[in-house]
Every structure is written in structure tokens, then in C-alpha cells.
Amino acid sequence: MLRSLLLAALVFALPAQAGQEEVVLGLSQDRVAITADFDGDEILIFGAVKRESPIPDTDPLQVIVTVSGPQEPVLVRRKERKLGIWVNVDSVLVDSAPSFYAVATSGPFGDVITDTEDLRYRISIERAIRSVGAAMHIRGAQDFADAVIRIRENRDLYSIRENTVAVDQQTLFRTAIKMPADLTEGDYTARIFLTRGGEVVSQYETSIDVRKVGLERFLFVMSREQPFWYGIMSLAIAIAAGWGASAAFRLLRNN
Amino acid sequence: MQIYLPIAEVSVNAFLLLGLGGIVGILSGMFGVGGGFLMTPLLFFIGIPPAVAVATEANQIVASSFSGVLAHFRRRTVDIKMGVVLQIGGLIGAALGVLVFNYLKAIGQVDLLVKLCYVVFLGVVGGLMFIESLNAIRKSKKAGGAPAARRQRSWVHALPFKMRFRTSGLYISVIPPILVGICVGILAAIMGVGGGFIMVPAMIYILGMPTKVVIGTSLFQIIMVTGFTTMLHATTNYTVDIVLAVLLLVGGVIGAQIGTRIGVYMKAEQLRILLALMVLLVCGKLALDLLLTPSEIFSLGAGGGH
Numbered sequence: 001m002l003r004s005l006l007l008a009a010l011v012f013a014l015p016a017q018a019g020q021e022e023v024v025l026g027l028s029q030d031r032v033a034i035t036a037d038f039d040g041d042e043i044l045i046f047g048a049v050k051r052e053s054p055i056p057d058t059d060p061l062q063v064i065v066t067v068s069g070p071q072e073p074v075l076v077r078r079k080e081r082k083l084g085i086w087v088n089v090d091s092v093l094v095d096s097a098p099s100f101y102a103v104a105t106s107g108p109f110g111d112v113i114t115d116t117e118d119l120r121y122r123i124s125i126e127r128a129i130r131s132v133g134a135a136m137h138i139r140g141a142q143d144f145a146d147a148v149i150r151i152r153e154n155r156d157l158y159s160i161r162e163n164t165v166a167v168d169q170q171t172l173f174r175t176a177i178k179m180p181a182d183l184t185e186g187d188y189t190a191r192i193f194l195t196r197g198g199e200v201v202s203q204y205e206t207s208i209d210v211r212k213v214g215l216e217r218f219l220f221v222m223s224r225e226q227p228f229w230y231g232i233m234s235l236a237i238a239i240a241a242g243w244g245a246s247a248a249f250r251l252l253r254n255n
Numbered sequence: 256m257q258i259y260l261p262i263a264e265v266s267v268n269a270f271l272l273l274g275l276g277g278i279v280g281i282l283s284g285m286f287g288v289g290g291g292f293l294m295t296p297l298l299f300f301i302g303i304p305p306a307v308a309v310a311t312e313a314n315q316i317v318a319s320s321f322s323g324v325l326a327h328f329r330r331r332t333v334d335i336k337m338g339v340v341l342q343i344g345g346l347i348g349a350a351l352g353v354l355v356f357n358y359l360k361a362i363g364q365v366d367l368l369v370k371l372c373y374v375v376f377l378g379v380v381g382g383l384m385f386i387e388s389l390n391a392i393r394k395s396k397k398a399g400g401a402p403a404a405r406r407q408r409s410w411v412h413a414l415p416f417k418m419r420f421r422t423s424g425l426y427i428s429v430i431p432p433i434l435v436g437i438c439v440g441i442l443a444a445i446m447g448v449g450g451g452f453i454m455v456p457a458m459i460y461i462l463g464m465p466t467k468v469v470i471g472t473s474l475f476q477i478i479m480v481t482g483f484t485t486m487l488h489a490t491t492n493y494t495v496d497i498v499l500a501v502l503l504l505v506g507g508v509i510g511a512q513i514g515t516r517i518g519v520y521m522k523a524e525q526l527r528i529l530l531a532l533m534v535l536l537v538c539g540k541l542a543l544d545l546l547l548t549p550s551e552i553f554s555l556g557a558g559g560g561h
Contacts, residue, residue: 036498038259039266056468079552085545086552087367145554181257181266182302216261223262223493234314234497237483238504242321246507250329 021061022050022193023204030187031209032179034216040181042206043067045190046174047201059197062105062112065179066124069100069104070072070186076144086087092144096130099184104175106165114198121193121200125149125158154178157174185210262496264309269502270321275313276503282509283319284326285518286455286470286530290447291316291481292377293537294503303499305366308495310488310495311503316481318504319511326515327471334468336423337432338475341454343474344433345480348440353487355372356445367545374542380456381534387460395524423464431462441482444487449477452534468524531551531556 028044032222045065074097080089103123105112118124129145152158157180165175177190188208194201213219223230258269267283277295279290291312298308327333359368416429435457437448456470487497517528 036258037256038469039257051392079549079554081548085367085550088554090493107491144553148555149550151551151553151555159497181259182264184264210544216259219261219497223489223495225499227490227493228486230497231495233487234489234495234500235317237497237501238314238318238485239321241501241508242318242511243325244388245512246320246325247328249512 003151007031010027016030018053019176021194021202023194023202024048024050024135025192025204025206027208029204029208030206031211032150032183032212033213034183034185035213036134036215038181038183040183041179043177043179043190044174045166045177045192047192048203049171049173049194049202055170056196062107062166062195063165063167063173063175064112064191064193064195065104065165065175065177066108066123066128066189066191067100067179068098068189069184069210070126070193071096071098071186073097075092076143076147078147079190082094092141094129094148097148097152099157099186100130100179100188101125101128102177103160104164104177105162106167106173107128108162109160112198113193113195113200117198117200121191121203123193125190126161155182157182185212258502259496260303260307260496260499262494263303263311264282264501265302265304267301267303272502273506273537274500275301276319277507277510279514280319280507281517282510282512282516283316283451283507284323284511284516284532286451286514286526286533290319290451290507291353292373292452292521294447295446295448296541299446303496305495306492306494307496307499308484309541310492311499312448313481313484313488313496313498314497315503315507317485317499318508319447319480320477322470323515324474324506326477326512326542327474330471331422332467333465333471333475334420335475336418337420337425337462337464338472339422340429340432340474341436341439341476341477342479344436345443345450345476346483348437348442348488349444349483350440351437351442351479354440359445364512370541370545371446372442374538375544376446377538377541380452381538382435383460384386384456384527384531385535385537388524391524393527397514399445420464423462423468425462425464427462431441435461436468436476439476443480449481451477452530454529466527470518480481515527 025045025047032041032043045067049061074094075091076094077091078087079086082089103125103207109124117129122128126149128146129148137165149158165173167173186228188210192204194203211217229253256269257266259266271315275294279294280294281329283290294315295308295312298312299305303311325331417426417430419426419513435454439454439457442448442453443450454473454476455469458464459466483494
């Protein structure tokens with residue numbers, strides 16, 4: 001349903017503008033390989049605006065870039081003091097929150113896009129999190145969604161960076177999105193929105209593949225597909241290491 | 256040097272993990288405790304997800320305990336017979352503990368109960384050991400270093416199914432050791448620790464075993480229980496992170512060797528008073544966490560399955 005809404009929005013939005021503008025995109029990389037020494041990554045997102053007609057002399061072109069991790073449900077628990085100690089008292093299931101979310105804009109967020117358009121395209125962090133089924137009987141269900149944002153912002157998983165997309169001649173744009181070391185794997189999505197006067201005039205979407213590779217991949221797959229042998233292997237390594245250290249120290253002492 | 260852990264899905268400093276493993280390993284070798292009660296909270300602090308920390312810690316304890324027990328085998332300070340009896344109880348206890356754990360998870364509040372378990376057990380055990388060791392030191396000073404080793408005859412000696420434990424110099428019923436094993440197994444599964452900090456005092460005060468034998472025997476029993484726990488976690492929750500385990504155990508096994516050597520040069524009372532202080536310290540920290548207003552009253556967990 002959302003998709004058809006988007007499509008409709010595009011169809012209606014485009015003719016209203018002076019000329020049709022399209023994104024031609026480049027990415028410094030369309031996959032992020034999580035290796036053993038993975039320490040975060042930076043993806044360069046750049047592109048140009050393709051148009052058949054001259055640059056419209058209405059509002060200047062603004063660009064918004066978002067990168068989003070896979071959407072997952074999150075269970076948020078709240079503590080309260082009971083009998084002197086802090087206890088989890090209630091919880092809310094936030095239906096869907098991205099594991100990673102970064103927004104970069106070419107100007108102050110409020111100037112770049114209107115609230116209505118933000119609601120429609122789910123661009124700001126608050127809008128990217130969905131808690132439709134949030135139990136309304138719990139007072140302040142919004143606090144729970146806010147907590148998700150606050151906790152993940154502190155871990156650099158969510159970020160909004162205004163004025164970090166450089167736009168040149170209303171045609172070329174570029175930005176860098178930093179990804180932290182604590183990344184989970186999955187299909188990430190990069191979205192680019194072109195706006196004029198707060199209205200989205202064009203959007204483009206592409207995927208970024210975030211995957212564990214090499215040893216990381218091997219161990220992860222083995223732990224899921226052959227858990228018994230994975231467990232035996234862990235124990236064997238533990239016992240071998242224990243024996244090895246003991247033998248090594250005995251040699252050291254005897255010499 | 257940062258390293259990305261494949262199961263925990265976080266990036267941590269490899270040298271920090273080696274160091275933590277080393278420090279906890281020294282304690283493990285000195286006191287005959289697995290060190291899980293220290294390491295598990297430390298892993299939480301550096302940002303390892305609790306489920307992964309608990310499961311991986313069990314695996315690491317296997318390594319440091321195995322390293323430690325070999326040294327004790329050579330010095331013949333392991334009561335194998337007593338260890339096997341304790342292990343039988345331990346496996347029954349671990350299986351029961353997993354059932355209890357899953358029940359607590361179903362009704363929620365599992366975190367709280369685990370922490371309360373820690374505070375209560377560490378507080379009681381640490382307090383008792385501290386007082387007892389102080390008294391022992393005071394007595395031995397008065398008596399000019401004469402050992403105050405007099406075993407009290409209690410209900411333990413009145414039970415049937417008696418068995419001779421030659422290494423410990425005991426002739427007692429097998430019921431108390433099996434019960435101790437079961438209790439430790441339950442605690443091990445719920446609290447994600449080897450259970451040495453409960454086992455060591457239980458062996459000294461309830462079973463009346465000599466302190467020197469207690470440490471080796473405790474390590475021997477812990478290997479079995481934590482090995483069993485590792486397999487349970489690996490096959491049901493997929494939370495054993497082998498990379499994390501290897502880093503911790505490289506530090507841990509070296510530390511355990513050093514610790515065992517240090518332990519030889521220390522008096523039993525001194526060892527016990529140090530262990531009591533460690534236990535009380537961790538207890539105090541956990542109690543503060545429950546009592547003080549947390550900086551973040553919300554916490555995130557995986558949604559979906561309950």
C-alpha cells in the first residue's frame with residue numbers, strides 16, 4: 001500500500017514542477033564486508049541530477065540521503081523503583097525499527113522537507129520507527145519509541161546530520177555516511193530525495209549489502225547450521241588451550 | 256586493535272579482552288573459582304550482549320579450569336572420587352536450572368532474579384568467609400601458628416550411604432555432596448557461572464574437606480558442569496562466540512597458571528580472606544546497580560519471540 005502511495009505521490013508531484021529531475025547515483029561501494037578487523041566504514045554517496053529542461057528558477061534544489069539497516073521489531077522495557085530496587089515494570093513492542101539509520105541533508109531539516117512529506121516518505125528518525133501496535137494502555141507509549149532513538153543515537157547507530165550533503169550548481173551532490181563498528185548484517189537501503197520548497201520532486205533507492213565475510217561468515221554459519229559440532233569445537237579449543245598453557249608452563253619451570 | 260565478534264556482532268578491543276582474561280585467570284588459579292562471577296558482569300560492562308556473555312563465559316571457564324586442574328593433578332590435590340559424585344549432582348542441577356531459567360523467562364523478570372541471586376549469594380558467602388577467615392587468622396596468631404583444624408561432627412555425618420574419600424580423608428554419606436552438586440548446578444545454569452564461589456565454601460564448611468584439596472576438586476567439577484552448559488547454549492540459543500572465547504581463554508589459561516603458582520605460596524586463611532573480599536566487592540557493585548537510579552530506565556531487547 002505504501003508503495004502505491006509513493007508511486008501516486010510521484011505521479012502527481014512531478015508534473016507540478018517545472019521540469020522532470022532524476023537522480024543519477026554513484027556509491028563508493030555497494031557492499032560492506034564485515035571482516036575480523038572491521039572497525040566501521042564510510043560510504044561515499046554522490047550523484048548528479050539529470051534533467052531535460054533548464055534548472056527551474058523556483059526554490060533551490062535540496063538533497064536528502066538516508067541509509068537504513070534492516071527493519072526489526074524491538075522490545076523496549078521500562079524500569080521503576082519497587083521496594084527500593086529498580087525493576088522492569090512494563091514493556092512495549094516497537095513493531096519495526098531499523099537496526100541502523102542515518103539521515104544527511106543539504107540544509108536544516110525543517111527547511112529541506114515539510115512535515116507532510118516527511119510523514120509520507122518516513123524520512124526523519126522519528127518517522128522511520130513504527131509502533132502502530134504500541135499498547136495504548138501504557139501511559140506514554142511515545143516514551144518507549146523515544147527511548148529506542150535515544151539509546152541507538154548514543155551508540156552511533158542513529159544519526160541525523162544536517163548540512164552535510166554538498167550540492168553544487170543544483171546538479172551535483174555528495175555526502176559521506178559513517179557506519180559504526182557495531183553493525184549487524186543485512187540488506188541496507190540507501191534513499192536519495194530531491195526536494196524543492198519542502199516538496200519531494202524525485203527519489204531514488206538502491207541497496208547496500210552488509211555481510212560478514214571469511215572466517216566471520218564461516219563461524220556464524222556453522223554456529224547456526226551445525227550447532228552441535230560448533231559446541232564440540234568450542235570445547236575442544238578450550239581444553240586444548242588449557243592443556244597447552246599447562247604444558248608450556250611446566251616446560252618453562254623445568255628449564 | 257579492534258576485532259569484530261561474529262556471534263556477538265560487536266567490535267571490541269582485542270587487548271582489552273586478553274587483559275580481562277588474564278586477570279580473571281589469575282584469580283581462578285589462586286582461588287579455584289572459575290571466575291565467571293567476575294567475568295560475566297565485566298563482559299556486560301564492555302558491551303557484549305548478556306546472552307552471549309553468559310554462554311561464552313561458560314566455554315572460557317572450561318579452558319581456565321582445565322589448565323588449573325592439570326597443575327592440581329600433578330600435585331595430587333584433586334579428590335577425583337568426590338569430584339565425580341559432585342558432578343553427578345551438578346549435571347542434574349544444571350538440567351533443573353535450565354528449566355527454572357526458561358520458566359523465569361516466560362514470566363519475565365529473569366534479569367532481576369539473576370541479579371538478586373548474585374547479590375544474595377555473593378553477600379552471604381562472602382560475609383561468612385570473611386568473618387571466618389578473620390577469626391582463623393586471629394586464632395592462628397594467638398596459638399603461634401598452630402592449625403585450628405578441628406572438624407565438627409554434624410548432621411552430615413549421621414546420613415546413610417557412606418563412602419570413603421581417601422584424598423580428602425573423609426568417610427561421609429554421598430547425599431550431602433550430591434545435594435551440593437545439584438545446588439551448584441542450578442545456580443550455574445541460572446547465573447551463568449561455574450559455581451566455584453558457592454562450591455568452595457560448601458566443601459569447606461558443609462563437607463569439611465581440607466582447603467588444599469577443595470580447590471583442585473572444585474576446578475575438576477566445574478569443567479564438567481560448564482562444558483555441559485556450553486553445549487546447551489550452543490545448541491539451543493546459538494550464543495557461544497568462539498572468537499570472544501579464544502581471546503578470553505588465551506589470557507585466562509596463562510593467568511590460571513600464574514595464579515596456581517601464587518596460590519602455593521599463600522596461607523589458606525589469606526587465600527580465603529582475599530576471595531571473600533573479591534566476592535563482597537562484586538556483590539556491592541551489583542547491589543548498587545539495583546538500588547541507585549539508573550541513568551537509562553529503558554532497555555532494548557530483541558522483539559518477536561517471548
